[in-house]
Amino acid sequence: MTAPASSEFVLEMLGIRKEFPGVVALADVDLRLRPGTIHALVGENGAGKSTLMNCVFGLVDPDAGRIVLDGQDIVVPSPRAALDAGISMIQQELHPIPARSVMENIWLGRFPTRRVAGLSFVDHRRMATDTRRLLAGVGIDIPPDTLAEDLSVSQVQLMELARALSFRAKVIILDEPTSSLSEHEVATLFAIIRRLRDEGAAVVYISHKMEEIREISDEISIMRDGHMIGTWPTRELSIDQIITRMVGRELTARFPEKTHRPGATLLEVRDLTSAIPGSFQAVSFELHRGEVLGIGGLVGAQRTELVESIFGMRPVASGEIVIDGQPVVIRSPLDAKRARIALLTEDRRLSGIIPTRSVEENAILASLRAYANRLGIVHAGPARRAAAESIDRLQVRTPSLRTPITSLSGGNQQKVLFARWLLADPEILILDEPTRGIDVGAKFEIYTIINELAALGKGIIMISSEMLELLGASDRIVVMCRGRVTGQVDARTTDQATIMRLATDVEALIAADEGQAVGA
Amino acid sequence: MKGRPSVPEPLPADGVVSAPARRGPSGDRIREWVGANAIILVLVALIVGIAIIDSGFVSLTNLRNILLNSSTRLIIALGAGIVLISRGVDLSAGRMVGLAAVVSASMLQVEDYGRLFFPDLVPLPLFAPLVIAISLCVFFGAINGIVIAKLHVPPFIATLGMMVIIYGINAIYFDQTPNNSQPIGGLRDDFTALGTGAVGEGPLSIPYIVIIAALTAVVFWILLNKTVFGKNVYAIGGNPQAAAVSGIDIAKNIIAVYALAGATYGLAGVLEAARTGGANSSYGSLYELDAIAACVVGGVSTAGGIGRVGGITVGVLVFGVINYGLTFIGINPFWQQIIKGVIIIGAVAFDIARNWRQR
Numbered sequence: 015m016t017a018p019a020s021s022e023f024v025l026e027m028l029g030i031r032k033e034f035p036g037v038v039a040l041a042d043v044d045l046r047l048r049p050g051t052i053h054a055l056v057g058e059n060g061a062g063k064s065t066l067m068n069c070v071f072g073l074v075d076p077d078a079g080r081i082v083l084d085g086q087d088i089v090v091p092s093p094r095a096a097l098d099a100g101i102s103m104i105q106q107e108l109h110p111i112p113a114r115s116v117m118e119n120i121w122l123g124r125f126p127t128r129r130v131a132g133l134s135f136v137d138h139r140r141m142a143t144d145t146r147r148l149l150a151g152v153g154i155d156i157p158p159d160t161l162a163e164d165l166s167v168s169q170v171q172l173m174e175l176a177r178a179l180s181f182r183a184k185v186i187i188l189d190e191p192t193s194s195l196s197e198h199e200v201a202t203l204f205a206i207i208r209r210l211r212d213e214g215a216a217v218v219y220i221s222h223k224m225e226e227i228r229e230i231s232d233e234i235s236i237m238r239d240g241h242m243i244g245t246w247p248t249r250e251l252s253i254d255q256i257i258t259r260m261v262g263r264e265l266t267a268r269f270p271e272k273t274h275r276p277g278a279t280l281l282e283v284r285d286l287t288s289a290i291p292g293s294f295q296a297v298s299f300e301l302h303r304g305e306v307l308g309i310g311g312l313v314g315a316q317r318t319e320l321v322e323s324i325f326g327m328r329p330v331a332s333g334e335i336v337i338d339g340q341p342v343v344i345r346s347p348l349d350a351k352r353a354r355i356a357l358l359t360e361d362r363r364l365s366g367i368i369p370t371r372s373v374e375e376n377a378i379l380a381s382l383r384a385y386a387n388r389l390g391i392v393h394a395g396p397a398r399r400a401a402a403e404s405i406d407r408l409q410v411r412t413p414s415l416r417t418p419i420t421s422l423s424g425g426n427q428q429k430v431l432f433a434r435w436l437l438a439d440p441e442i443l444i445l446d447e448p449t450r451g452i453d454v455g456a457k458f459e460i461y462t463i464i465n466e467l468a469a470l471g472k473g474i475i476m477i478s479s480e481m482l483e484l485l486g487a488s489d490r491i492v493v494m495c496r497g498r499v500t501g502q503v504d505a506r507t508t509d510q511a512t513i514m515r516l517a518t519d520v521e522a523l524i525a526a527d528e529g530q531a532v533g534a
Numbered sequence: 535m536k537g538r539p540s541v542p543e544p545l546p547a548d549g550v551v552s553a554p555a556r557r558g559p560s561g562d563r564i565r566e567w568v569g570a571n572a573i574i575l576v577l578v579a580l581i582v583g584i585a586i587i588d589s590g591f592v593s594l595t596n597l598r599n600i601l602l603n604s605s606t607r608l609i610i611a612l613g614a615g616i617v618l619i620s621r622g623v624d625l626s627a628g629r630m631v632g633l634a635a636v637v638s639a640s641m642l643q644v645e646d647y648g649r650l651f652f653p654d655l656v657p658l659p660l661f662a663p664l665v666i667a668i669s670l671c672v673f674f675g676a677i678n679g680i681v682i683a684k685l686h687v688p689p690f691i692a693t694l695g696m697m698v699i700i701y702g703i704n705a706i707y708f709d710q711t712p713n714n715s716q717p718i719g720g721l722r723d724d725f726t727a728l729g730t731g732a733v734g735e736g737p738l739s740i741p742y743i744v745i746i747a748a749l750t751a752v753v754f755w756i757l758l759n760k761t762v763f764g765k766n767v768y769a770i771g772g773n774p775q776a777a778a779v780s781g782i783d784i785a786k787n788i789i790a791v792y793a794l795a796g797a798t799y800g801l802a803g804v805l806e807a808a809r810t811g812g813a814n815s816s817y818g819s820l821y822e823l824d825a826i827a828a829c830v831v832g833g834v835s836t837a838g839g840i841g842r843v844g845g846i847t848v849g850v851l852v853f854g855v856i857n858y859g860l861t862f863i864g865i866n867p868f869w870q871q872i873i874k875g876v877i878i879i880g881a882v883a884f885d886i887a888r889n890w891r892q893r
Contacts, residue, residue, distance in 0.1 A: 347778055347780070348781045348782075351781030359779055364775060364776075365776050365779050366776050367773065367776060368768070368776055368777070368839065369773060369839075370838075370839035370840050371768055371769065371772055371839070378765075379776075379777070380780040382762040382766070383762055386761070386762045389761075390761045391756070391761050392760055392761060392762055434780065438781075
């Protein structure tokens with residue numbers, strides 16, 4: 015089966031296909047990497063970049079396709095197999111073992127040993143020596159026995175890079191490596207990446223930051239909706255051309271018609287600044303009754319942090335929240351619920367469903383009090399009827415109310431969570447990525463629900479990383495970049511490229527290019 | 535994650551909220567029932583096995599004795615169980631039992647008894663010492679809850695500390711002059727009647743203590759299944775973050791859970807003193823482990839969010855039958871320990887294996 019592969023490439027991914035229920039994550043994707051090249055991989059959130067790389071790194075099992083390394087077909091059943099084959103990947107989210115030393119983190123799973131009296135012991139001295147050499151190679155000077163928890167985020171990143179190097183990797187994949195680094199640290203990282211390239215490694219660089227991509231990469235591959243759009247030498251494309259290729263889609267009949275008419279001001283957020291350094295700053299916006307307000311931005315724009323702060327889950331340093339003209343103080347989700355705000359969180363598993371309970375109990379959770387007498391005894395009949403009615407209205411496909419929620423599909427679980435908040439009857443409904451991981455049909459149903467709620471005069475805030483969704487489902491869009499609002503646009507008159515420019519803060523970049531003094 | 539999507543298979547779109555779940559052929563249904571109720575089968579198997587060895591085992595007297603011995607265990611297990619459901623654990627249970635036993639007994643001795651704990655104490659109405667003893671346990675339970683919910687000390691540590699503290703308090707109380715750590719005896723008849731009296735006569739009579747345990751179980755069943763509090767506890771145990779986002783006051787509920795658990799330990803301690811006609815400061819030692827064992831055997835998840843009153847009851851009865859029945863047929867008590875240990879581990883391993891397969 016091994017077709018002759020050109021020695022021009024160190025790694026070839028051919029016809030990689032991966033389907034999740036209801037979603038084609040990768041549709042026969044090809045990617046070829048040359049040695050001694052930095053290869054940028056770009057696309058909107060959900061385009062399939064990370065899934066593709068997870069296939070090479072043994073974290074995801076592709077349904078079809080070939081992976082060819084140095085002209086040989088390989089299978090990658092696990093990250094360990096990938097590492098042994100010379101493929102390293104630094105994940106977007108780093109998970110070092112905090113209470114162990116840097117060297118133990120680096121050599122975890124393959125500690126050097128020596129034999130004493132016939133028994134095997136960890137060779138700490140050799141491990142320390144090797145670690146020092148590796149750390150010097152990535153330009154950080156810390157003792158090998160420093161605990162990982164004492165490192166800064168960038169040091170952890172460099173430690174992971176050192177770990178990647180220790181496998182003598184031919185292919186190094188970096189997934190959003192700079193999302194939490196300062197400019198100076200980015201410069202250090204880039205110097206190391208360039209040196210790795212010059213030593214012959216192929217580096218895959220996944221990023222949303224256009225300026226970095228143009229600075230560091232030699233080639234660029236663009237993905238969209240699980241398809242590979244193409245590969246170009248980076249210098250041949252302008253930022254605008256990259257963005258157009260990333261988003262180049264047409265609005266189709268994937269959204270129900272918007273019928274809502276925004277009315278009086280419902281919520282005002284004034285100069286809201288997070289108490290957490292590096293999070294959002296001086297965010298102001300208004301939400302009207304009957305309006306769907308989209309919040310757009312890329313990873314790291316602090317959108318989730320913003321809405322969770324409004325909902326009382328995170329501390330706020332300054333600023334004001336005004337509902338119906340009255341300033342309100344919200345310090346906990348309970349306060350938020352009393353102010354009739356509801357939040358559908360981004361992570362359904364982490365903070366949405368109660369996996370051990372039934373559909374009914376999950377639906378009724380936020381409004382139990384309304385169906386209980388003074389002793390706190392819940393009237394089973396009315397509670398069940400209310401749950402059934404909302405489940406019915408949202409067309410949740412479930413065999414019964416007593417079915418465990420975990421046996422429903424993702425889209426139906428999400429609809430149960432919608433039901434939970436509908437039963438609580440909020441005035442302001444905040445939706446954080448409400449259609450993530452949901453198939454297209456269920457998405458349409460969720461947009462329809464959103465429209466119905468808006469028609470009832472509720473105010474809806476919807477965070478979305480999908481530009482089409484922002485354009486198709488909202489009335490106005492607030493765009494954020496690195497914790498600041500970079501623009502507010504009317505969804506009817508704007509386009510995807512405009513949003514992407516605001517989300518990457520291209521104006522600031524161009525201004526900086528032109529040599530004007532613009533703060534980063 | 536690898537190779538398998540994390541989202542469960544979508545269900546067939548067979549309409550909305552309709553008839554109960556359609557299941558496969560009846561073989562599947564039987565297998566499912568057996569899986570979910572395996573512990574009941576273990577209980578039946580134990581009883582049948584013991585009865586085969588000695589048919590004299592099946593008698594009303596023995597049933598009555600098993601229930602009598604299991605009553606306080608059940609009350610404690612219900613408290614320990616609701617704590618486990620809330621994603622906690624309570625190691626202070628046994629020492630609270632001991633405290634309530636000593637405190638109540640110390641105030642309920644007959645006046646002419648030779649060695650009185652409080653020689654000058656006027657006779658108190660029966661309920662007063664009981665209320666004092668149980669309230670103390672509610673108080674310490676609430677402190678457990680506050681330390682866990684407000685100071686964010688892990689439940690294991692918080693209640694471990696409380697277990698040691700309460701033993702110290704109880705030992706100091708018990709060591710007061712003139713008692714000087716002597717076992718407390720000579721309890722009033724109206725008090726001991728709680729533990730030894732019964733409704734009716736002969737083997738058909740129902741001991742008060744069994745009735746109290748049954749009522750406690752009923753109250754817990756209502757609490758867990760019919761009240762906002764119970765549903766909140768299941769939600770907090772199942773996913774605390776989701777519960778918080780839903781506007782549930784986690785701290786308030788957790789404090790209530792531990793205070794309620796304290797009440798069960800207090801009640802059990804009082805009944806232990808009444809049943810045995812005495813008390814000393816080592817009463818209740820390690821009962822928390824028996825209670826946790828009964829809970830997990832009865833299907834309560836130590837990871838929180840799962841557990842039923844029926845399961846806890848059966849779990850307690852399994853250990854009741856082992857203790858009583860194996861002694862009845864003359865099995866060495868040390869062997870009983872080994873059998874109990876195997877059942878604890880086996881029950882949980884079986885449960886986990888079953889859930890793995892479903893996933």
